[in-house]
Amino acid sequence: MSCIDIAVIGVGVIGKRHIQEILDNDECRLVAIADPSPEAESYASSLEVALYREYRELLDEVRVDAVIICTPNHAHVEVATACIERHIPVLVEKPIADDLASARALAKASRIAGVPVLVGQHRRHNPMIRAAKRAIVDGRIGRIVVANIMCLAYKPDAYFDVPWRRRAGGGPILINMIHEIDLVRYLCGEISAVQATSSRRTRGHEVEDSAVCMLELENGTIGNISLSDTTVAPWNWDTAAGEDRKLFDYRVVPTHFFAGTSGSISLPDKTLWSYPGEKGRHLPIHDERLSVGDENVYANQLRHFVDVVRGATEPVIDALDAAQTLAVTLAVVEAAKTGKRIDMSASL
Ligand SMILES: NC(=O)c1ccc[n+]([C@@H]2O[C@H](COP(=O)([O-])OP(=O)(O)OC[C@H]3O[C@@H](n4cnc5c(N)ncnc54)[C@H](O)[C@@H]3O)[C@@H](O)[C@H]2O)c1
Known part of the structure; x- marks a missing residue:
């Protein structure tokens, strides 16, 4: 061919x-x-x-x-x-x-x-994500204890002129948080339980405009994702990572934090944090940049x-892998609706 x-x-x-x-x-x-x-x-x-x-x-x-x-x-x-x-x-x-x-x-x-x-x-095609994955797999930050992700932006009001984006099946959990969930699965491991809360108070659409979820991973890592499409804030991957500079403004601020027993990675500022010797917050922590080129994702x-x-x-990422990312994303929707902790272990 x-x-x-x-x-x-x-x-x-x-x-x-x-x-x-x-x-x-x-x-x-x-x-x-x-x-x-x-x-x-x-x-x-x-x-x-x-x-x-x-x-x-x-x-x-x-x-x-x-x-x-x-x-x-x-x-x-x-x-x-x-x-x-x-x-x-x-x-x-x-x-x-x-x-x-x-x-x-x-x-x-x-x-x-x-x-x-x-x-x-x-x-998954972003070299920055691949570099973070390599650093994690190579043990440079030890075991990831906590993942903390922000997806906080303001989508212009015209974005919602398109009806499917306001209705069930659209909404920022399925449109945006799914990227964060996929990233957590890819970088940190499989998600085994989910708790969440959401709000549609600001935009008043059928779907949520904001949500927060807590994640438990099979390997013991815990994490949280904060999401809103109605906040005036720079802390979101779309504007901070520069993947689509025609569609979104571009300004690097750290939005994704992976904190481990020997070090941490913040993205998209590509920073790896660690102590050169003895560990302790009384000592200066060292920061270095992950070596990553600028590529069109x-x-x-x-x-x-x-x-x-x-x-x-x-x-x-094939259909089965993506179905698991979707399973967790839908569990966030369900957990937010019911207020219950959803155990994902049966779907793993
Ligand atoms: N990977 C990403 O970062 C990313 C970014 C944006 C959107 N998306 C996804 O891409 C999809 C489209 O999003 P969008 O923002 O481009 O939506 P959009 O509303 O701008 O475009 C959707 C297009 O599909 C057309 N369409 C509807 N039904 C169709 C059919 N049966 N056959 C052919 N065309 C049909 C519509 O007329 C419209 O032009 C969504 O699933 C969204 O989640 C992914």
């Missing part, structure tokens, strides 16, 4: 971002898009690419090597299943689904058909997807 022919289904905010990466990558080509919205017409003609209103027509009429699915959450599984039935590998945006049963059904369909599904937890993700489509590698 020389050049990979890709179709993109759903060309809203993130669909356009994927398309930009396809256009910038010599190893793949955009062959068609599907989106029923009127805005998609002028966008497709500006790209001089075929537009389908119905994604099934696209799949039936256009020969594609791979599909990137960027529809609203509720349509991910339906579209991905249609691709798998046609033996087409997919990159599906997160969350893989908005319910666990269909996420697991998709994982099963992918395994049985032998068709890879890569899920768009794009931070979405371009990395696309390159990885191209390798997956060629059969050269396995997805760094």
Whole structure:
């Protein structure tokens, strides 16, 4: 397979971002898009690419090597299943689904058909995250005792003009906190229990605008995530990590803290904290920068997807792995609703 022919289904905010990466990558080509919205017409003609209103027509009429699915959450599984039935590998945006049963059904369909599904937890392609993972695996901070994550931002009011973002199945737990949960699983280990509280008091939408959760991990690490899309604050990955500087402002402040028995890592300022000798808060703590280049995370993700489509590698996050991230995320929603501590050990 020389050049990979890709179709993109759903060309809203993130669909356009994927398309930009396809256009910038010599190893793949955009062959068609599907989106029923009127805005998609002028966008497709500006790209001089075929537009389908119905994604099934696209799949039936256009020969594609791979599909990137960027529809609203509720349509991910339906579209991905249609691709798998046609033996087409997919990159599906997160969350893989908005319910666990269909996420697991998709994982099963992918395994049985032998068709890879890569899920768009794009931070796994960030060199900063990989460097942190390497430092953790190499034992440089010892055993992680506490993870503390902030995801506090102000989404402009126009963001909520799109109805699915205000309704159940949208909302910042499923849209944003899922990235943090995936990061905790990737860097720290599997999550075995969840407690949470949420609030919709400020925006008054059907879904929450803010939430806080407490996590217990299988390996004894404990953690918390604070989330809000209605706070004027710089402490969120989107603006602090600089992954998409066209979409978001960029200003580095530490937002993610992983504190261990021998040291700590704060991100995205890439700092590793430790004592050179004896440990103790009466002594000066040393800080050093993790050595990381500035890379385009979405371009990395696309390159990885191209390798997956060629059969050269396995997805760094497949449907089953993403279903577990979703299981924890949905447990946060449930814990916030019921006030109960949710034991996740049965789903591990
Ligand atoms: N990885 C990330 O950081 C990231 C960032 C933003 C969004 N996302 C995810 O990407 C998805 C899309 O988010 P968005 O903000 O781009 O949404 P959006 O509303 O801007 O775009 C969604 C597009 O899908 C189209 N669509 C709806 N139903 C469709 C269907 N059946 N077939 C084809 N097209 C259809 C809509 O017309 C719209 O153009 C969501 O699941 C979201 O969680 C991920």
